[in-house]
Every structure is written in C-alpha cells, then in structure tokens.
Amino acid sequence: MSFFSEDKASELKEIFFESAQELLQTLNEEALALEKNPADAETVRSVRRTVHTLKGDSAACGYRELSELAHELEDVLTPELAQSAQNARIPEVVLAAADTFQSMLAAYRNNLQPPSGDALRQHVRKLTSAPAAPEQARLAPTFAWSEYEQVVIAHSLDKGNNIFHVALQIDRDCPMRAAAMQMIRNVVGDFGTVLAIHPEDNTPAEQIDVVEMAIASKHDEQWIAKKSHIPAVIKDVVVVRAGGAAETAPAKTVLEIADTLTQPVLTAVPAPAESKDEPAEKTASKSVVSENSLRVDADRIDDVLNLVGELIIGKSMLLQTMSEFDKRFAKDPLRGKFADAMAFQARVLTDLQKSVMKIRMVPVEQLFRRVPRVIRDVAKSAGKEVALQISGQDTDLDKSILDTLAEPLTHLVRNAVDHGLEAPQERVALGKPAAGTIRLNAFHQGNQVVIEVGDDGRGIDRAKVVAKAIERGIVTADEAGRMSEGEQFALIFNPGLSTAAQVTEVSGRGVGMDVVKTVLDRLKGSIIILSKVGEGTTFQLKVPLTLAIIKALLFRVADKLYAVPLGSVLEITRARESEIHRVDNHEVVQLRDQVLTLVRVAKLSKRKASPGKQLFIVIIAIGDRKFGLVVDRLIGEEELVIKALDDHLVATELVSGASILGDGTVVLILNVQAVVGRVGREGAKGAHA
Amino acid sequence: MEQFAALLRSKDKQPVRYLVVDDSVFARKNITKMIETFGGQVAGEAGDGCTAITEYDRTRPDVVLMDITMPQMEGIEAAERIVRNHPEARVIMVSSVGYQENIVTALQKGARHFVQKPVKPEVLYEVIKYVLGEDAVAAAGAAAGEKQ
Numbered sequence: 001m002s003f004f005s006e007d008k009a010s011e012l013k014e015i016f017f018e019s020a021q022e023l024l025q026t027l028n029e030e031a032l033a034l035e036k037n038p039a040d041a042e043t044v045r046s047v048r049r050t051v052h053t054l055k056g057d058s059a060a061c062g063y064r065e066l067s068e069l070a071h072e073l074e075d076v077l078t079p080e081l082a083q084s085a086q087n088a089r090i091p092e093v094v095l096a097a098a099d100t101f102q103s104m105l106a107a108y109r110n111n112l113q114p115p116s117g118d119a120l121r122q123h124v125r126k127l128t129s130a131p132a133a134p135e136q137a138r139l140a141p142t143f144a145w146s147e148y149e150q151v152v153i154a155h156s157l158d159k160g161n162n163i164f165h166v167a168l169q170i171d172r173d174c175p176m177r178a179a180a181m182q183m184i185r186n187v188v189g190d191f192g193t194v195l196a197i198h199p200e201d202n203t204p205a206e207q208i209d210v211v212e213m214a215i216a217s218k219h220d221e222q223w224i225a226k227k228s229h230i231p232a233v234i235k236d237v238v239v240v241r242a243g244g245a246a247e248t249a250p251a252k253t254v255l256e257i258a259d260t261l262t263q264p265v266l267t268a269v270p271a272p273a274e275s276k277d278e279p280a281e282k283t284a285s286k287s288v289v290s291e292n293s294l295r296v297d298a299d300r301i302d303d304v305l306n307l308v309g310e311l312i313i314g315k316s317m318l319l320q321t322m323s324e325f326d327k328r329f330a331k332d333p334l335r336g337k338f339a340d341a342m343a344f345q346a347r348v349l350t351d352l353q354k355s356v357m358k359i360r361m362v363p364v365e366q367l368f369r370r371v372p373r374v375i376r377d378v379a380k381s382a383g384k385e386v387a388l389q390i391s392g393q394d395t396d397l398d399k400s401i402l403d404t405l406a407e408p409l410t411h412l413v414r415n416a417v418d419h420g421l422e423a424p425q426e427r428v429a430l431g432k433p434a435a436g437t438i439r440l441n442a443f444h445q446g447n448q449v450v451i452e453v454g455d456d457g458r459g460i461d462r463a464k465v466v467a468k469a470i471e472r473g474i475v476t477a478d479e480a481g482r483m484s485e486g487e488q489f490a491l492i493f494n495p496g497l498s499t500a501a502q503v504t505e506v507s508g509r510g511v512g513m514d515v516v517k518t519v520l521d522r523l524k525g526s527i528i529i530l531s532k533v534g535e536g537t538t539f540q541l542k543v544p545l546t547l548a549i550i551k552a553l554l555f556r557v558a559d560k561l562y563a564v565p566l567g568s569v570l571e572i573t574r575a576r577e578s579e580i581h582r583v584d585n586h587e588v589v590q591l592r593d594q595v596l597t598l599v600r601v602a603k604l605s606k607r608k609a610s611p612g613k614q615l616f617i618v619i620i621a622i623g624d625r626k627f628g629l630v631v632d633r634l635i636g637e638e639e640l641v642i643k644a645l646d647d648h649l650v651a652t653e654l655v656s657g658a659s660i661l662g663d664g665t666v667v668l669i670l671n672v673q674a675v676v677g678r679v680g681r682e683g684a685k686g687a688h689a
Numbered sequence: 690m691e692q693f694a695a696l697l698r699s700k701d702k703q704p705v706r707y708l709v710v711d712d713s714v715f716a717r718k719n720i721t722k723m724i725e726t727f728g729g730q731v732a733g734e735a736g737d738g739c740t741a742i743t744e745y746d747r748t749r750p751d752v753v754l755m756d757i758t759m760p761q762m763e764g765i766e767a768a769e770r771i772v773r774n775h776p777e778a779r780v781i782m783v784s785s786v787g788y789q790e791n792i793v794t795a796l797q798k799g800a801r802h803f804v805q806k807p808v809k810p811e812v813l814y815e816v817i818k819y820v821l822g823e824d825a826v827a828a829a830g831a832a833a834g835e836k837q
Contacts, residue, residue: 179792179803186796227822231815232804 015295016061020105023054024098028373031094035376038087041079042206047094048077054101066104069117073097076127080172093123095373139236141167141212149196153214153242156195161216162241163195168211168228169236177205180233184211191224192217214242298399301359308353309549309641313660315349316638318342320663353549360400364442364451365393367402367409374410375438378417385424385435386417392442397449401523401543405451408516412453412539413438415513420457420537430534432456439538448525448567449545454538460531462488469494484625489529493517521673524565524656526622550642552659554635554667555618557601561667563659566637568672570619570626577615589617589628596628599676620672627676642669654678693814694827695728698751705817705825706732708748710741710767711756711783716806720754720783723810727817728828738762738770745771745778751824752817755800757784757791765795772799779820783808 030047034040055070073093081087097120104114143165145153157163166188174180188194197213217224221239228237322338329335368390379386397405421427421436428434439454466480469491480488495514520527525543544550544567552563553572575589580598582588587598596619617628640659656671696705707724709731711717721731732748735741737759745753753771757764768780782795782803792803801820804813818825 176789176792176803176805179789179796182793182796183802186801229819230802231819232812 011297013061014297016057017105017109018295020054020057020101023050023057024102024105025369026050027054027094027098027101029369031091031098032372032376034094035091038090039082041082042204044077044079044082044090045206047090048074051077051097063104063108063114065114065117066101066108069097069100069104069120072121073124076124081127089127093120093127096120096123139167139169139210139238141165141210141238143167143212143214143240144198145196145214149214152195156193156216157242161193162218162220164191164215164217164221164224165238165240165242166191166213166215166224166228167238168234170209170211171233171235172209174233177208180230181205181208181211183230183233187227187230188213188215190227191215191219296359298360301356305356305360305549308349308356309643311349312353312549312639312641315346316661317663318345357398357549358396360398361396362399362402363393364395364397364402364449367397367405367451368393368440368442370406370410371413371438371440374413375417378414382418383423384417384421386421387435387437389437389439391440393440395442395444395449396545397442397543398545401449404519404523405541405543408519408541409451409453411513411516412541413440416453416455416457416537420455420459422458444545445542448542451541451543452538453541454536456536459533459535459537460489460492460529461533462531465489465491486528487625489531490527492529493527524671524673526673550640550669551637552640552667552669553618553637555616555629555631556633556635557631561635561661561665562601562631563638563640563667563669564618564620564629564672565669568620568622570621572634573617573619573628575615575617580615587630591617591619591628594626596626598628598630600630601670601675620676622673622676625676629670629675640667640669693727693810696814696818696821696825697728697828699824699826702826702828704728704730705752705821706730706748706750708733708735708741708744708750708753710735710738710744710753710759710764712736712759713756716756716783720808720813723808723813724754726810727814729817736760738764738767741767742770742774745775751779752820753778753780754804755780755782755795757782757788757795763791765791765798768795768800769798781816781820 027047027050030043030050034043034047037043051070051074055067055074058070059067077090081090100115100117100120104117107114153163168184170177170180170184193216195214195216197211199208199211215224219227221241225237225239228234228239319342322342325332325338326335371390372388375386375388378384416438417436421438422430422432424434427436437456439452441450441452441454443450462485466475466483466488469475470477470480474491474494475483493513493516517527520541520543523543525541528540528542529537530540531537544565551566553566553569554561554563556562573591580587580589583595587600588595589598590596596617598617616631616634618631618634619626619628638661642657642659654671654674655668656674657669659667659669661667697703698705705727707729709717709720709724711720714736717734717736721734724731729752732750733744735744739762741753741755741762753768755764755768759767764782764784768782771778771780776799778799780795780800782792782800783806784792784803785806792800796803802816804816818827
C-alpha cells in the first residue's frame with residue numbers, strides 16, 4: 001500500500017492495534033453478557049457491530065486474513081440467530097473468535113504470518129447450518145390502551161373526531177431502525193393527532209417491531225393505510241376505525257379487531273396529502289451524539305509531561321536566583337514585581353502539571369474489565385463456581401502503571417480462582433456457599449492507589465509456607481522465627497518457593513508469584529498478603545499514583561544529597577550515637593515501645609560516616625515493616641521530577657532515579673526496597689563471617 | 690433489469706424531474722440509470738451540498754436524491770436548507786447503514802424519506818412513488834421509451 005507514507009501508515013497501524021485491543025475487550029464482555037442471556041438480540045447486534053468495526057479497520061490496514069474472518073463472523077451474527085435454537089453456541093464462538101483475533105493481531109504486530117483461522121471458521125459455519133429462521137410473524141395488534149389512554153380516546157370521540165387504531169409492523173430486514181422510527185413519526189404526524197402510542201418514545205428503536213397507536217384524523221382509513229405503507233420500512237399495516245360517536249369502548253379484543261379489518265388497498269389516486277412541518281419535533285433530541293474525546297499516543301503526553309518537568313526545574317532555578325537577587329538588592333522596587341510574576345507563574349505551572357497528570361489518569365475500570373473473562377475461563381476449566389464483586393472501579397491511576405499492572409492482576413485472579421477457592425462440594429461441606437467470591441477493589445490512599453484482589457477461599461497456611469521455606473534453605477528456622485506474619489506470607493514471593501508444585505497444593509498459591517513481586521518493585525509499589533486459613537486471602541497491591549513526579553524528602557549523607565519518596569516516610573526522629581545498639585549484626589534503636597532496625601546510608605555508599613554526635617533517623621515503611629534510615633542532615637521536602645537513569649551509567653539497584661534541583665545539584669532518589677534488602681543481606685553475611 | 694411503470698407528474702403527465710446529489714460520479718451515474726428506467730428525467734446533478742442548493746433553485750425538480758456524506762456541505766445541511774427555502778421540496782436521503790444517526794437528523798429536518806446504499810432499484814421506485822404520492826401517476830404499460 002503506497003496510499004500513505006511509511007510514517008503515516010505505521011502510525012495508523014499503531015492506532016489500529018490499540019483500538020483493536022479495545023474492540024476485543026468489548027467482544028469479550030459482550031460474549032459474557034450473551035452467555036447469561038443468549039436470546040438477547042440486542043447484544044448479538046452489538047457483537048456484530050464490534051466485529052464489523054474490526055473487519056473494516058483491519059481491512060484498511062491491509063490485514064486481509066483477519067478482515068475476512070471477521071467478515072464471516074459478522075455475516076453469521078444476525079438477530080435471528082439469537083432467537084434460533086443455535087443461540088446457546090454463540091458466546092462460545094464469539095469468545096473463540098476474540099482469542100483467534102487476538103493471536104492474529106499479535107502476529108501482525110510482530111510482522112509474522114498470522115495463525116490460521118480455519119478452526120474458528122468451522123465453528124462459525126456450524127452456527128449457520130441451523131435451519132433458517134421462520135417467517136416474521138403476521139401482524140396481530142392488541143390495541144391494549146391503558147385506562148388513561150382510553151379516557152383520552154373516548155374524550156376525543158365525544159368531540160366528534162374520527163379515531164383510528166393503527167398498527168405498523170416494521171420490516172425486519174430494515175437495517176436502520178432508528179431512521180425507520182423517525183420516518184414513522186414523520187408520517188404519523190401527517191395523519192393527525194396521536195392520542196396514544198405504544199411502545200413509548202424512549203424505547204430503543206432496535207427493539208421495536210410493532211408500533212400501535214390511536215390517532216384522531218380527518219383522513220379516511222384508506223388514506224391512512226396507504227400512507228402507512230412506507231416502502232422499505234413497514235411490512236404490514238392494520239388500520240381500524242374506532243366507530244362513530246356511538247361507540248365508546250375502543251379496546252376490543254384482538255380477534256374481533258382482526259376480523260373486522262379489511263386489507264388496505266393501494267390505489268393510484270388517494271386523498272390529497274397535506275404536509276405539516278411541526279410533527280416529530282418533540283422526539284428530536286436524542287439523535288445527535290457528539291464525539292468529544294480523542295485518542296492520543298501516550299508518548300506525546302509523556303513528552304508534554306517531560307517538558308512540564310523541565311519547567312519545574314526552571315521554576316526552582318528562578319526561585320534560587322530570586323533569593324540571591326533579594327539578598328543583593330534588598331531595596332530594589334523590582335523585587336515586588338518579580339515576586340508577583342513568580343507567584344503567578346508557579347500557580348499556573350502547578351495547574352499545568354495537574355492537568356497533564358490528569359490526562360494520563362484512567363479509571364481502574366480499564367484494568368478490571370479484563371477480569372470477568374479470566375475468571376470465566378479459569379472457573380470453567382477448574383470446575384469452580386465464582387461470583388465477582390467489583391468496587392472502586394472509578395479510581396484513577398496513571399495509564400502506564402495501569403498497563404503494567406494488568407499482568408500481575410490477571411495472575412492473582414487466576415490463582416485466586418484456581419487455587420484459592422475450594423471446589424463447590426468442598427465449600428458446601430465447609431458450610432460456605434457453593435459459589436466462591438472474588439473481590440476486586442481499588443481506592444486512593446494518600447499518594448498511592450491500593451488495588452485489592454480477595455477471595456473467600458481456603459486461605460494460605462502460613463506454617464506450611466514457613467516449613468517449606470526452611471526445608472528449601474531459603475530461610476533458617478531461626479530467621480523465620482523472628483519474622484513478622486507479613487514477612488512470613490511474603491515468603492511465597494520467593495522464586496525458590498513459589499515455583500514448587502507441592503507448595504502450590506499446600507498453600508493454594510501457584511507459580512509466578514515472584515513475577516508479581518518483581519513488577520510491583522519496578523513500579524515502586526508494594527504487595528501485602530492478608531490471609532486467614534479457611535476464610536480467604538486478600539492481596540493488597542499498592543502503587544504510586546504516578547511515576548513521573550514525586551514529593552520527596554531530601555537529606556544529606558556525607559555531603560551527598562539523597563531523596564526518598566515522601567509517601568514512604570512515616571516520621572522523622574533524632575537519636576545520639578550512644579543510643580544505637582547492635583543486635584544480631586543489625587543496628588537498632590529504641591523508638592517509643594518498638595525496636596527499629598537501622599540502615600546507614602553512609603555505609604551503602606562506602607563513605608565514612610561523619611563523626612556525628614546527633615543523628616537524624618528517617619523512618620520509612622515498606623509494606624508493613626518499618627526501618628530507620630540514618631542520615632546526617634535533613635534538607636526538606638521538594639517536588640522532584642524523576643529522570644530515569646541509564647542502566648549503563650549507574651550500576652546499582654539502590655538508586656531508582658535522579659533529579660535536578662533548581663541550583664543544578666543532582667539528587668539521587670533511593671530505591672527504599674533495595675536499600676533495606678541490601679542491609680538485610682549484608683547483615684546476614686556479617687553473621688556468617 | 691426490472692420493468693417499472695413510468696411515473697409521470699399528475700398535473701401535466703410529464704416525466705418526473707430529479708436532482709441527483711452525490712460526490713461520487715459513479716453513484717450519480719448509477720442513480721441516473723435507475724431514474725431513467727422509472728421514466729424520469731434528471732434535471733440536474735450536484736457533487737456537493739452547496740451546488741445542490743443552487744441547482745435546486747435553478748431546476749426546481751420534483752424529487753431530490755441526496756447523499757449524506759459529501760465535501761463542503763453535508764447532505765443533511767443541504768437538505769435542511771432546501772426544505773427551509775422550499776417547504777414543498779421532496780428530499781430523499783441516500784446513505785449507507787453507518788450513517789443512521791444522520792438520516793434521523795435529516796428526517797427531523799424535513800427530508801421525506803431515506804434509501805439505503807447500495808440502492809436497490811425496486812426499493813427506490815417504491816420510495817419515490819410513496820414520496821410523490823398523489824402528485825404522480827404510474828403510466829399504464831412499460832415506461833415510455835425504455836428498452837430492457
């Protein structure tokens with residue numbers, strides 16, 4: 001295709017892949033909805049629309065195989081199919097299609113030959129081998145007006161009006177139902193005054209097959225019948241005159257009406273038509289939906305955010321210069337103007353930063369949307385019954401974090417269903433409901449977002465996990481004894497433990513937990529396990545709201561500037577060297593009624609500790625554990641724009657990034673997890689030495 | 690091709706005059722061919738909404754066949770303007786299924802009917818006959834001058 005330039009084409013393809021992903025997600029959701037209610041023609045229609053879009057998009061990108069496959073599926077998915085005996089098989093086919101499309105997309109993305117869609121094709125064709133749908137039923141109107149409507153009709157009759165009961169059957173083959181309804185409204189407006197109409201105006205046009213109404217008109221039956229036969233829209237028409245002034249009760253039974261009606265006659269010269277321009281105005285509102293969102297490449301937003309970051313650095317440079325200026329020209333009247341301008345700029349900058357951050361925020365719902373499908377698949381293969389509870393799906397989270405969380409979350413959910421929940425019989429025997437519950441929840445907590453995955457299954461047996469860990473030499477019995485509950489649960493994240501099949505059975509947690517942990521570490525997040533044997537397990541994933549700009553606490557150690565995220569700082573306290581004790585190769589300090597393990601940043605950087613008399617201890621929380629960072633001097637808190645460090649430049653995991661202050665000083669941002677981990681290891685090494 | 694009874698204007702028994710509006714030359718040709726089989730006469734053609742309005746004023750056709758998506762001025766707006774200036778104008782929207790919303794709007798703004806693309810001659814014929822109502826009569830016998 002040389003229609004677009006290379007650049008343009010690849011950009012288009014990117015957009016295609018992204019939107020295709022969303023379409024597949026929708027497809028999955030629709031299939032699940034269909035599974036609950038296979039006869040729902042509306043859902044089948046929306047599946048069809050989705051497939052149609054995918055077909056068109058993929059054809060435009062030149063992905064012929066995908067487009068053809070989608071086309072075949074689209075052809076089969078008719079609303080009639082939903083009514084047919086075959087409908088129970090639709091969800092299965094749609095899900096299979098979603099999977100096939102997915103693997104095709106993956107292949108296209110990597111410029112590989114797409115997998116064959118033949119299996120799916122056969123699946124699809126089986127659906128159509130069903131007998132043809134029966135003829136559309138003959139129109140049999142009821143004209144069952146409500147009491148109020150009957151009064152209105154009777155009243156109109158009393159005034160000497162001619163009343164007609166009109167029933168219009170919409171052609172099932174008419175694809176544009178909304179347009180058809182509008183057409184009907186326009187035509188009916190010409191008839192006269194509508195006294196009653198079924199169904200109501202707000203019924204979706206797709207669901208309407210028959211419109212029944214009572215009309216006061218000065219035209220005769222034949223004229224109305226002729227006008228009602230709207231070509232390409234209306235299949236059948238019944239017009240019944242509701243007697244003269246003598247007759248008061250219009251609501252006859254169906255059969256009586258059917259008996260009295262004469263087939264409408266189509267004559268070439270009917271009564272004169274009058275066109276009125278006022279009808280249908282009242283129903284005109286819902287048709288126009290404005291498209292108010294646009295799709296932007298995440299990289300572009302990142303660029304903007306980066307620039308905002310530079311601006312923030314620029315702002316602190318200006319502030320620095322300002323304070324110097326103040327000192328030097330303390331009496332200069334310009335100072336006031338400078339200060340005003342600076343304050344204004346700072347305010348706008350803050351707003352700008354917030355707005356840009358907001359662009360990147362997406363509701364967690366996007367993450368949760370994938371879960372129902374995962375649960376369905378796992379539950380089906382494992383023979384479990386699962387109910388899903390979702391809450392907090394409106395919680396916003398940075399898009400890149402959200403995307404990274406998708407895999408761990410899927411993994412946790414899969415594990416929860418597969419291993420966490422007991423089999424239905426077992427649950428019943430335990431006095432629990434046969435269907436297990438998986439709970440997803442999300443909420444903000446300070447500068448963090450917490451995402452919870454919970455189940456009401458068998459829970460994790462801590463003692464067995466510990467026993468296994470000791471057996472595998474991951475921890476010594478001694479160490480294990482000193483661990484907190486949380487730390488003992490956290491052992492399952494150890495790669496040596498979590499891949500072991502036996503533990504899977506014992507603890508109810510499967511392969512790959514270490515991967516979950518790794519991802520969260522990378523996100524500067526944490527994971528906590530709350531579990532009670534017999535009652536279930538909850539995994540709490542905590543991730544920062546955003547990765548790009550953080551509030552941080554700055555401090556100095558041996559004349560070097562460091563920072564830790566403010567979110568992880570619990571409190572700051574002071575201590576003297578003399579108050580520090582050594583226990584098991586760890587330095588500790590007494591903090592109120594707790595003993596706090598200390599970490600000397602100075603030791604990590606291999607610098608000699610300044611001979612301090614007075615020390616500051618920054619107390620940080622990692623998961624449910626607390627540590628104290630020993631630092632020389634506190635500088636203060638500041639908003640830092642994190643610049644990722646190239647791996648080649650800094651060969652340590654201890655530092656997660658760097659930032660530049662207004663005066664050009666470089667601050668290293670400590671990776672708190674790694675720092676504490678290192679101390680733990682070094683402590684252990686010391687013990688063996 | 691099907692045989693259609695020629696539609697003539699009731700008042701003077703002359704062929705019904707059409708304005709065909711579509712930005713695709715091919716589509717215009719296609720519609721024109723169909724109209725001829727109905728015994729009609731193409732009074733004017735337009736490739737965009739603006740031209741459609743001026744052509745309407747110039748030719749005063751009996752029926753306008755209007756495409757929805759066109760450059761410069763969309764079919765809806767053109768239809769709306771024509772109907773506003775000439776309430777008697779019979780505008781039939783021609784569009785594919787995807788533009789249903791637009792058709793609804795056009796119908797609300799005064800278009801008389803709609804035909805789905807690809808246009809089937811027998812449907813278009815019925816629609817035109819319906820829209821013309823008593824203003825047209827079907828001539829007895831085959832359409833005048835029409836060979837298969």
